[in-house]
Amino acid sequence: MMLIPQQSSENQKLSFTFPHGITLSIKREDQLHPTISGNKFRKLKYNLIAARQQGCNTLLTFGGAYSNHIAAVAAAGSEHGFKTIGMIRGEEIADKIQDNPTLKLAQAQGMQLHFVSRTDYRRKANSDFIEHLKQQFGEFYLIPEGGTNALAVQGCEEILTEQDKQDFDYICCAVGTGGTIAGMINASSKQQKILGFPALKGDFLAEEIKQWTTRTNWDLCLDYHFGGYAKTTPELLEFIQDFQTKTNIEIEPIYTGKMLFGILDLIERGYFPANSRILAIHTGGLQGNKGFNNI
Numbered sequence: 001m002m003l004i005p006q007q008s009s010e011n012q013k014l015s016f017t018f019p020h021g022i023t024l025s026i027k028r029e030d031q032l033h034p035t036i037s038g039n040k041f042r043k044l045k046y047n048l049i050a051a052r053q054q055g056c057n058t059l060l061t062f063g064g065a066y067s068n069h070i071a072a073v074a075a076a077g078s079e080h081g082f083k084t085i086g087m088i089r090g091e092e093i094a095d096k097i098q099d100n101p102t103l104k105l106a107q108a109q110g111m112q113l114h115f116v117s118r119t120d121y122r123r124k125a126n127s128d129f130i131e132h133l134k135q136q137f138g139e140f141y142l143i144p145e146g147g148t149n150a151l152a153v154q155g156c157e158e159i160l161t162e163q164d165k166q167d168f169d170y171i172c173c174a175v176g177t178g179g180t181i182a183g184m185i186n187a188s189s190k191q192q193k194i195l196g197f198p199a200l201k202g203d204f205l206a207e208e209i210k211q212w213t214t215r216t217n218w219d220l221c222l223d224y225h226f227g228g229y230a231k232t233t234p235e236l237l238e239f240i241q242d243f244q245t246k247t248n249i250e251i252e253p254i255y256t257g258k259m260l261f262g263i264l265d266l267i268e269r270g271y272f273p274a275n276s277r278i279l280a281i282h283t284g285g286l287q288g289n290k291g292f293n294n295i
């Protein structure tokens with residue numbers, strides 16, 4: 001894998017210089033908040049305000065056993081005085097909470113965990129299923145799996161500062177449900193290009209993103225999913241190790257590792273024109289590393 005060049009630090013971003021005058025800066029959204037890190041903080045902000053305005057003191061959401069979103073909702077609930085309910089995919093996980101750092105921490109922060117079969121989990125957006133959950137748990141504010149809705153996209157519009165809109169030609173981020181990139185697309189200036197690196201296999205994400213934006217200055221780089229969601233290869237893991245050693249920036253294999261591998265690969269392949277100024281968003285997710293190392 002290619003060498004990571006010397007880093008320099010300015011405007012709280014770390015920058016790396018490459019041949020042909022190309023620069024890569026990393027925006028540390030992962031450092032926004034100790035437990036509600038990166039894009040999760042942005043996605044939850046307006047949802048928590050809306051829940052409070054609606055007089056709702058319980059948040060209910062869905063996620064997998066190692067979900068960054070579940071971890072963030074539990075932390076946000078505990079910090080802001082909401083009861084939280086986590087609907088977790090897979091009944092078989094119910095007796096493995098103690099082996100799972102994400103769920104253990106979520107529970108310690110007061111989240112009530114309920115384990116649902118994979119069949120029921122697929123009904124997570126059906127109104128009759130949600131109604132059934134309301135009968136079971138009482139009134140709640142629903143936050144969808146992955147946290148993406150219109151208010152989450154609004155929150156992600158705040159990731160880019162006015163300075164970022166002038167200082168960079170390309171903005172890169174990892175894509176799961178598409179809410180984070182959609183917010184940044186909406187906020188970007190028209191000469192910028194937003195590049196998304198899906199962590200999942202398949203080409204359905206472009207349609208998801210189009211639900212949240214009418215702008216067209218974006219593209220998805222579909223070749224860096226490494227086999228699909230939460231899948232890795234020895235090459236990816238070696239890259240992550242190498243990157244962390246050389247930069248002192250912790251990343252993880254589900255989202256940010258794949259994005260950074262993709263960006264460096266595209267630089268090497270000559271995708272970016274000379275003098276391109278690239279900004280990569282570090283969207284956090286580092287809590288998942290604890291669980292990942294246990295798998």
Ligand SMILES: Cc1ncc(COP(=O)(O)O)c(C=O)c1O
Binds near residue numbers: 039146285
């Ligand atoms: C660390 C991290 N980065 C990026 C993403 C992708 O965000 P989105 O689902 O808004 O596309 C997620 C979660 O979904 C995440 O946990």
